[in-house]
Amino acid sequence: MEAPSRRAARQPLRAVGHEPDYRFSLANERTFLAWIRTALALDAAGIGVVQLLPPLGLPFARESLGIALLVLGTVVAATSYRRWGQAERALRTDEPLPHPVMPRVLAVSISALAVAAAALVVLGGFDGWGR
Amino acid sequence: MTEHEAGHPGLQRERTALAWNRTGLAVVLAGALLARPSAFGHWETVVGTGFMGIGGVLLLGAASRCRRWNAAPADTPVAAAPLLGAVSALVTAFSLIVLVATVVWVLEVARSGTASL
Numbered sequence: 644m645e646a647p648s649r650r651a652a653r654q655p656l657r658a659v660g661h662e663p664d665y666r667f668s669l670a671n672e673r674t675f676l677a678w679i680r681t682a683l684a685l686d687a688a689g690i691g692v693v694q695l696l697p698p699l700g701l702p703f704a705r706e707s708l709g710i711a712l713l714v715l716g717t718v719v720a721a722t723s724y725r726r727w728g729q730a731e732r733a734l735r736t737d738e739p740l741p742h743p744v745m746p747r748v749l750a751v752s753i754s755a756l757a758v759a760a761a762a763l764v765v766l767g768g769f770d771g772w773g774r
Numbered sequence: 775m776t777e778h779e780a781g782h783p784g785l786q787r788e789r790t791a792l793a794w795n796r797t798g799l800a801v802v803l804a805g806a807l808l809a810r811p812s813a814f815g816h817w818e819t820v821v822g823t824g825f826m827g828i829g830g831v832l833l834l835g836a837a838s839r840c841r842r843w844n845a846a847p848a849d850t851p852v853a854a855a856p857l858l859g860a861v862s863a864l865v866t867a868f869s870l871i872v873l874v875a876t877v878v879w880v881l882e883v884a885r886s887g888t889a890s891l
Binding site for chain 1: 786787789790793794796797800801803804807808810854855858859861862863865866868869870872873876877880884
């Protein structure tokens, strides 16, 4: 089981299995684009936090938050094509769709960042915009 | 799959074309956010403006793909792998550039100890 699927993973996508229903391919493409937009939103949030937020009171708190968001954006952008390829491969071979780990990673990371940001605002003595 | 949907498979393409439009707009917005004047210097104006241009190309490409789709039979195979790979690589490159530049900037400020972060 392991060996054939690994061999299949090295073949070009076009040579694997059969041409799937075009609607599934298009749905997979839209899901890929949604991941790309998620990566861009994380990048934009990171840029915004670093450049537009006032300092958060604690040293490098703002920069750490922004860098964490940019790391997440980079990881999501870098893994999105692989995820699309795995789903496309599954569609072409009539296998179950893979269970990606990124949704869980993102949910946990963004929750942790939100809690950290809230704690920084409360503990760091956030004193308002531009003052 | 109802008869009605089967007769109007273009909705799939329309939704996909709209997803491309949203993505193109997101690329333009991310580029614009980076291109605005900021603490970093001047490089980000170049990278941000370039990225906005890429977003524009995506929007135009999506429009022309949609036109080609409308002229082709509904069940024409969809072959977009190189395009998706290029989009993924471009957005990854953008993220990495901003990430590395931010880290370098923070380290420089920390070493010089000038600004209060």
